[in-house]
Amino acid sequence: MDSCSRRHFLFATPGMLILPVRVLRAEMCAMNAASRIIRSGLWQWLTGPGLERFELIREEGGWKVRGTIVAHGERGPAEAVYSWSCDEAWQTKWAKIALRDESRERSLHVIAKNGRWFENGHEKKQFAGCVDIDLGWSPSTNTIAIRRLNLPVGARSGPLAMAWVRFPQLTLEILPQEYERVSERRYVYTSRGGFRAALDVDEDGLVVEYEGYWRRVRSKG
16 A cells, blocks of 8 residues: 555544544645656654655646654644645745644645735735745745745845744744845744754755754665
8 A cells, every 4th residue: 555545553543533634645645747746855853753754846837845744742743744835936825734643633724815814714914924834843845935035145035024834733923034045055044032043955945954953864875
């Protein structure tokens, strides 16, 4: 049985409903004829037990990343599946996340359209002016800002307001951020509260190492 159809056994128990994670996983496994996988890989958490598998997909009219995170979060062992989509210019179109841990299962669907942001179907007017989606448990969304900004070496983005998803709660918050490109493959990322980290990326703008938090797993051989 392939990985897309295999029952996930880590957190399921008899009689428990696991529909949101299962439905999103099925959507993630589906690809149309115009889509192709550009890159896939694994990120290892550096702050505790955790691993994330991701795929960068080129699709008609834009880009998509989908992934699965298995980690030990603040509410015990957790599994999260996600996908997000951008247009040709790397403007966020939508994001879908489902998460299951020891407390319960929950999901979040975010849509960005013409500067308006919607959370599970409800407009979040205070998010007008936010530019990108940002997933707190994944370095995948750093690629959105890196590709969209396309900064020359030595340039800074200036202040940015991001729609940040807090994990494991799956709540949406506004998070100020800034990017500086210090070399061809290195950025410095800063955000609220004086947070600062160096990001090393590959030719696709995907994180190779996020200082202190994630590292791409190298293939053997």
